Each structure stands twice: as C-alpha cells, then as structure tokens.
Amino acid sequence: MEITEISFVRGFIRMCNDGWEQGWHERNGGNLSYRLKPEEVEEIRPFLNTNGEWKEIGTDVPKLSGEYFMVTGSGKYFRNVILDPADSTCILEIDETGSKYRICWGLVHGGRPTSELPSHLMNHEVKKDISKGKHRVIYHAHPANVIALTFVLPLTDEVFTRELWEMATECPIVFPSGIGVVGWMVPGGREIAVATSELMKQYDVAIWAHHGMFCSGEDFDLTFGLMHTVEKAAEILVKVYSMTNAKRQTITPQDFRDVARDFHVTVPEKFLYEKSSPERP
Ligand code: 13P
C-alpha cells in the first residue's frame, strides 16, 4: 500500500490541486493543514519516522499535544503537490508540551512546514476545543476578489460579513457566524496567529487584509466549500461595485432573519444593522 492510497492523504492532495485550479495559490501562496484522526495515525504508522529532530513551533499549543498533522511545506507550490506529495508536504507530530514538532514523513528533499504553522496550530487549538474535536482542517489561500475588497471596504467584521452575505442567499447558511477581519500585519509569526485564533473563537472565516483568507472546517469538502463560497460572494460584490456605487435592491435584514428561521441557523443581530444609504460602505 502506498501512502497516497490512504483516504485522508488523497483528500489533502485533491484539495491542494483544487485550490491551485481556482487560481488561489500563485507561486508558494497559501497553506493547508489537517489534524489526523487516531485511526488514521495507526493507518500511516508504518510510513512514519519517529527519529526526527524536535523543533520549536514558535508558539504554544498545549491542547494539541500528541496530535499529528498533515501540512504543506514552506515555499512549496500547491501546483506541485499532486505530482510529488512527499516533496511538498509533511506529516508532523506535536510533543507533549505543545511547543515543539517533529517531521515524521515527507519533505524528503528538505525544508520545513509552512511559515504559517503558528496560525494553523493556534486556529486548530481553538477549533478543536470549540467544535468538540469536529474541526480538522485549516486552509489559507490568496483569493483575488476577497483581497481586492480589503482595499475598498472598511476593515470591520460587520461590513465584510454583511456585504458578502448580501451577495448570495446561501451565504448566511454557509457561514452564519460571519467573518472576522485582521488589519494588515506581518505574516508568518505568533502575533498574527494570536489575532487570527482570537477571531476563530467566533468565526470559521478570517480575512487578512491585503493578503488572503483562513477557513476552518470539519473536513476537506466543507472547508474548501467555505473558501469557495466566500470568494464567489466577493467576486459578485466586486462586479456589483464595478457597475455601480449603490445597489438598487438587495437582501434585507428581515430576509436574513427569515432564511435563518427556515434553515435553522442563528445569524447574529450585529450583522443586521440598518444602513443609512444603499451606497458602498
Ligand atoms: P508558506 O510557503 O511558508 O506556506 O507561505 C505562503 C503564504 O501564503 C504565507 O502567508
């Protein structure tokens, strides 16, 4: 049996390729991580090397001690994952303190896990807790329309959530808790990881101004679908504001309440504020 025949490995590779085909991963842009289930750790155990050197994560994630993750490599290209996953991805283990990791498989030609490992792991730690272990996927991509909007709209959770919800009736059903926004920050470190994981306590989506987006979900389909839905809404919004500065008609706060009632989701009232004008915020 090849490691690439294992279901979660195939799902990981497919998601990387799907993201590449969407145009969200120029060069080495974006990164993906998946928290393995205990039975999946057993399934891949024959492939694991447990003599790797322990390295600092750069932050502490004590609630992830002993967990295993499949992660893309730093500087690696999503377009290459499907061709040679052992070169561009790795499986790593977290030590018992939650401050170190070691590579157990992959990155066979050297390298290290994504530079956004602190953000991925801090998001995983928050989501593992809040979702009672259900969320396993953290996905970072560079989708152009969401990024474009961060130059035009006020960088608030309320405006981004409401404007994107209005772009497709499915949006408040797909991301009912809304979207968090992080103002511009230096990527790759603990500071942006803390800011993002703070937002992940409330939301499954966090936008990094002038950079990209993070999504969290239970599995590859849901997490990819979430990224896709938000970016599609952003594309529609870019088209709308390219045609006009003011919407003629839109989905109203009461419409959102009605959708929420029929689809059994809760939409926070803070996103259903009255607008003073139909013009772009
Ligand atoms: P990595 O190549 O280190 O994953 O970085 C890509 C990226 O998108 C940084 O935010």
Ligand code: ZN
């Ligand atoms: Zn990035």
